[in-house]
Structure formats: structure tokens, C-alpha cells
Amino acid sequence: MAEQPVDVLIIGAGASGAAVAWSLADTRMHIVCLEQGDWMNPAEYPSSGRDWESRAFGDMAISPNRRGRPTDYPVNDSNSPIAVANFNAVGGSTILYAGHFPRFHPSDFRVASLDGVGDDWPLDYETLEPFYAEDDRMTGVSGLSGDPAYPAKQSVLPPVPLGKSGDKLARGFNDLGWHWWPSDTAVATALHDGRDQCINLGACTSGCAQGAKASTDITYWPHAMRAGVEVRTRCRVREIAVNDDGMASGVWYYDADGEERFQAAEVVVMACNGVGTPRILLNSTSEQFPDGLANSSGLVGKNLMFHPYASIQGIFEEELDGFRGPGVCIWSKEFYETDESRGFVRGFTYEINRGRGPVATAMTGMMSGRIPWGAEHHRAYRDLFCRITGMVAICEDLPEEHNRVTLDPELTDIHGIPAPKIDYTLSDNSRRMLDFAVERASEVLRAAGATDIISESPIAAGGWHLMGTARMGKDPAKSVVNEWGRSHDVKNLFVVDGSIFVTSAGVNPTRTIQALALYIADQIKKRLANLFD
């Protein structure tokens, strides 16, 4: 069944889809967003129930394979040391994200020129700065101005509390003379735009029942919808269709009843994330585009970047915050910029992530052998409960073509659409960076008083940043979209999600994903008269 054509069809209602929809809404064009997931009901998030930690292993797990909701699609990540994490709903993966909200640094846009690796971006920090600022207002970024690791930037709301954990580790960093600063976060520390302030539930990565964490279902979407954008949920896109001129003509999708439908559109915007977008582009084959849409460079799905993570936690003798408080706290940029004497290029951010809940403490202790079976269980448990804090190191992942998303030849979702298959290996540079990060973090923790260290490197479940699989660039032979997000091959097709990242930086990506989506929307608005030239 065909529907009336729309001006702009956005696929995916996550971080980037929401931002681009909101910005384009002031054109008063007819804009529709197709989203495979549902609207979430914050009252049903795990922190409202006694089983809140348990549900992170079930219906609110970060792995779509474990969650297995009908709104999810499976991901074959068996050939990767890092598993994909996401969420599929209005709000996308921001429903589960922790809300670490750093910007890229100016150097991140010029890694080839500065360090001879990867590629330079076709735009720079100054170009994105106004869009970062716009996103900061929409998100309600909490933080403290004056971080010497960044050019000047203003925070919208006061920083999240340091708590006992942040205080302790700040002293460890100070002992070593290393940088730290209260993190920029997407957690409202005061009333903001109809959202209540954080009350330290500590369950941010299972959805924020308080509405303090800026998932886009409660930030951008209400504004975009009030301005006329229509969101259709439970609509899963299978492929983008093209006309004889090689332009996108619309999309084939399955509606909530599983009916196949066609939605015609003048402009198609992909916002399905760094795995979902290449999946649909590769599945959009035709006589004109036998290798998938927008893929004349052969780069759709290639250069997948995750950010290898290490977790380094200390055990302390005194009681700390445990799980209380948002998982965001302070960060350190001490090892952010390249210093080749360390044995690797580029760098990483440390993000202090407070502690863990009663169940997670038991699991950490029992799985690592620190809590024995039998009568000694209880004493050993109490030696750990509310006494663990530490950090993650988020390492810059460099683009490598062999790290990629392809279509699985056998696995499909419930609609028969091929599932994405991930092939990914850790580079030697990443391994060296991870090892270095674990050693230096252990020094901080010991300086802060830790008596024992628990580490995991890389974090096997930590494929939560999905980038690089439809990279932007000026050269059509070396990139999928141009410097303002338009496909080189199909002039009414745009990509706005993490797929367009050229390099990954050593920071969480969402603030940059959204700044880019706002920048691309701005470029579209400025070029409406000759958008397809």
C-alpha cells in the first residue's frame, strides 16, 4: 500500500533523528519519521521496581540479542571481541545511554595532519561550535565552565555532585598532578525545559524514571512534534527505493501489523545509527546500485569504530556512594593528546563512574572469586558493598576498513530483513592504549587509597558507540557522504547518525552526533532552493 508523498522522511527516532527533525521543522515542510520501536513509558522503567538491577539482564538489557524485544533486530557480533549495545524506540539508544556528554576536542577533527593516522574531517571544531551550543540548550547540559582541556564553553546547568566517589578519586588525580574536571553530562541537575532534576537514582543505563536524563523522547521530540513533525512507531524500514534518475523515491517498510507499505518522499534522511544505517543501505540494492545504495566508494559498512573501553575499579576500605548518583561524575583528559613515548598514537578519556548496586556488587565479587561460597560470603560481600569505585577509559578507535558491518547471509529479524553482521578486531594501537590506560588508572586508584583493583579490558559488552560506516568527506572515492551529510551518489539522500564519523575521538559520541545532525539540517535549510545540485 502506498502513502501520500512527504517532503522529508527520517528513518530512526534516536539521538540524531530527533535533532534533525526538530531543526528541519521550522521549514514547515511535511516531515515524517519512521521508527521501528515504541514510545517508552518512564513510569515503567526498572528504577520504579524492586527488580531494577535484574531487568538490566532482561527486557532492558543493553544487548539487543539478550533483550530480544519484537522491536529489536538481532546482530551477529560473534566475530567481534566487543558486542553491540543499542536500544530501539523513540529516543533510540539515548533511552539507555549514561549521559556522558563530552564534545570532541579541536584536534579530533585533524588527526591525519597532526598525527599522521586516520583522516582529517571535512569540517572543524569552530564550524560545529554553534551547533554544539544549540544542542547543549536542547539537552540541558550540566557541567562546570573553565575546563582547561577545552576551548571556552558555557554549561547550561550546574555540574552533577562529586559525591564520596568523585571526591576520593579527585584527590587521587591531584596526588599525581593529573587533570580532572566535573564531567559535562546530559543529566539535568535543575529543572530544565519541563524536565525534573536528577534525584540520584543511579539507574541511568536502564532508563531514567525521573526524566532528568536527556533521552530524545523527552527533549527534542516533544518540540519537533509540536512544530508538526509526525512520528510513526513500529514501522521498520526494509530498503530505500530509487527512481530512474537514481534519486531516492521513498522507502519500503513494515507497519505495526506487519503489512508491507511504501512511503514516497522527496528527501530521505538516514538516522538508524552506525550499524542500522549501513544495514539498510546495503539492503537497498537495485540495477543501478547493485552493491547497495550510496556505495560507489565501496565504503558503506566499512571503518566501523566502537571505542575500545577498559574498566578499572578500586576497592576501598571506607564506605563510598555505591550505586547512588548518576553514573556520570568527573573525567580526566590527562592522556587525551598524542604522546608517542607512550607507545601508541592518539589517546583516551577517563570517566569516573561511581559504584555499583547490591546485585552488581555480588556478581562482581562472586565471579572474580573475591566473595567465596559459604559462611564467609556475608563478610566478604560487606567488604565490597559501597566500597567499589573507579573509572572507564574510552580509547580512540582508528578507522580500519576490515572492521565492518555486512549483511548476515542467514540471520534475519522477524520481518525477514537480513541482520547486520559485525567483523571487528582490536588494533595493536588500541591494545597498547588499553594496557597503558589500565596501568595509569591503577596508579590513580592506589593514590586514592584503593586496596585492590578489578579490571576488564576491553569491556566485552561495551559496543555502545557505533561510528564510521558511512563516513563523510569531500572525495566521493573515499567517503559515502559529503561534508554536509548528503550522499555523493544519491542527491536526495542524507545520513545524520554516527555512521558519518571520519574518526572516533576518545570521547562519547552523542553530543557530536547531534551537533552534526543540527549542522546538516542547517545546511539543508540554507540550500533548499538548490538542494539537489
Place this chain on the structure above:
Amino acid sequence: MSQESMIATDNPLDADQESALAAIVGAMIPASDEYSVPSAADPTIFADILTLVKRHPEPVIEALEALEALANSRHSTGFNALDDEAKAATLETFRQSATPHLRAIVSMTAQCYYRDDRVMASLGMEPRPPFPKGFEVEQGDLSLLDPVRARGRIWREA
């Protein structure tokens, strides 16, 4: 999808398996008078564990089959037929074998034990979900930033 909709209706374990599972979780976390806490095999907690097992029975069943095979190879009889001493020795060997499926039992036991009211009370926690009351977290002392400020700019010109 609600949690309830994920719960299968049929009990995937037979009576022997249930009793072996109770022995495992009871050995893992026994009751303690000192801390005023029940064992993980306490009827309320064990019933909670069984609801989780029903959702993901496979690894638990495989672990129980491994335990049964161990008892048979050591004592030529099933686990439940062993005396207490032999049971304890078999469970200790089983624990050391660290079969990957045992992780599922550890996980389910931790999930259910550490949400029981009596256990929460022993840890000094109110028996309630985090929302809507929330928790207090200290603001902290931002003068700790003085040395970081004094060091000055560290970002790299590009």
C-alpha cells in the same frame, strides 16, 4: 514488553533438579545469625530464583546436568541421594570446575537474594525501589580543582 510476558508458564525443572538447585544456592549463600540474613535457599528467595530460571532455563539445566554427571562419576549415584558430606564435597568440586553455566546460577541467585527485604535491612538499606524517593549524594568540594586550574590550559591547538 512487560517482564511478566517473558515468563514461561511451565516449570522447566523437575523435583530432583529443583532440590539440587536449592542445595547449590544454599551452599553459595547460607543463612547467617551474625548478619540476620536468610539463606538463598529460603522459600521466598528460592521462589523468586525459580521465576528467573523459568525465563532462561537452558544454562541452569545444563549446570544441573553437569552436577548430576559429577555425582554419578564420583559416587555412582545421583546428587540428591548423597549424604550431606558427599554433597558438600561434590558441590565444592562443581564450584571449582567453574562451568560457564554456573555463572547463570550465580547471576540469578545474586539478583534475587540482593533484593530481599531482610537482606536489604541487614545492609542498612530501605526496602524500596530507587524511584520516586531517590538518594542523597554529597555535592563535594570544588576547591579540589585549584591545582588543576593552576596548571592551566592543556588542550592542543589544531
